[in-house]
Amino acid sequence: MTTATIRQRPSHVPKWQLTPIQLRNNWAALGHAKRLGLRPNVTLDIHFERGGLNYPGQNASASLQAFLKSARQWIERRGGEAAIIWVMENRSGFGGEGVHAHVLMHVPENLMERWHELRPRWARKAGLSMAKGGVVNFGRVRSWDGAKGKLAYMSKDAPPKMLAVFEPFINPRTGKPWLHNSGKPSNAPIYGLKAGVSRNLGLAARTSYRHHQVEAT
Numbered sequence: 001m002t003t004a005t006i007r008q009r010p011s012h013v014p015k016w017q018l019t020p021i022q023l024r025n026n027w028a029a030l031g032h033a034k035r036l037g038l039r040p041n042v043t044l045d046i047h048f049e050r051g052g053l054n055y056p057g058q059n060a061s062a063s064l065q066a067f068l069k070s071a072r073q074w075i076e077r078r079g080g081e082a083a084i085i086w087v088m089e090n091r092s093g094f095g096g097e098g099v100h101a102h103v104l105m106h107v108p109e110n111l112m113e114r115w116h117e118l119r120p121r122w123a124r125k126a127g128l129s130m131a132k133g134g135v136v137n138f139g140r141v142r143s144w145d146g147a148k149g150k151l152a153y154m155s156k157d158a159p160p161k162m163l164a165v166f167e168p169f170i171n172p173r174t175g176k177p178w179l180h181n182s183g184k185p186s187n188a189p190i191y192g193l194k195a196g197v198s199r200n201l202g203l204a205a206r207t208s209y210r211h212h213q214v215e216a217t
Contacts (some may be wrong), residue, residue, distance in 0.1 A: 014189030018087070018157045022195040029085050029201035030151055032209065036200070038083035040104040040147045042112075043139045044119075049098035051128030051135040056099040056178035059127065061088065061192035064101050067125035067136075071105070072198065074118065080108035087154040092188040099190070103153045104147060150167060156185045157194075 018026075033040060046064060048056040053063055062085065072082040083106040091097045107115050116138060120130045128135055141147050198203060 003083055014115070014191060015194045016157070016186060016189050017159050018155065018195055020159070020162055023133040023155055023158055023162055024157065025197060025203065026085050026151060026195060028088070028203075028206060029083075029197040030104070030147060031199050032206050033085075034080075034144065035085045035209070036083065038081060038084065038200075039141075039144060040083065040106050040150075041109070041141050042103075042105045043106050043141055043150050044101075044103040044105065045137040045139075046101045046123075046128075047097055047135055047137075048100060048101065048128065050132055051130070052132075053124065053127050057090075057191055060101070061190075063126045064088070067122050067128075068103070068198075070122035070125055071115070071119070074115065074122075075111060079087075080111055081200065082106055082198060085143045085151065085154075085201065086197070087157070087188045088193065089157060089186045090184055090188040090190050092185055096184075096187065097169055098176060102150075104150055104154070121191045145211065 030040070046067065048060040048063060053059055056063075066085055068086070072084065075082045085104040087102050088099070089097075089102065090099045092099075119136050119138065123130055123136050130136075141150060
């Protein structure tokens, strides 16, 4: 897929903050990943303007979905299961990073090495140039605390009334939620989807899982 073939339904509604529903869904998805034994062990930061994506404000959401689809399907075709939680942000001007995405993902350890090598291919397929460094930044997540910390960082576009959710992340030095110290929430809107999770972590999957648990008792 080239940049020219990426299409996204136009959205004219600017999204500056995560909604309470999106925040709850992301955190519930992380809890469900734990129940399924799919702890996020990878974090990705994808920078669409650095990757030369045409009209990133309009095309970043579709580009992200194309990348995640390739990364997920490659795992599934080899008998593994992925789990994905993502958030879109827009930090523009004053040396900001522009439109970018933060992703938490579970990748089976036995597939990790080759999966890691294929990231540039999937990025190019999603319309991104890899000529510059730092287009798709990769990191390992070593623990559940690490996954929760990353998701707290990904939740920094929360509306002020939701910040109490992050009380477990109090900075002992300042007495404030760790989230406040990130210093880089979005300062420009996102057009299109702001956040999401893979289908196996979504509301329908969580509801079905609970029903089966009840039936089994």
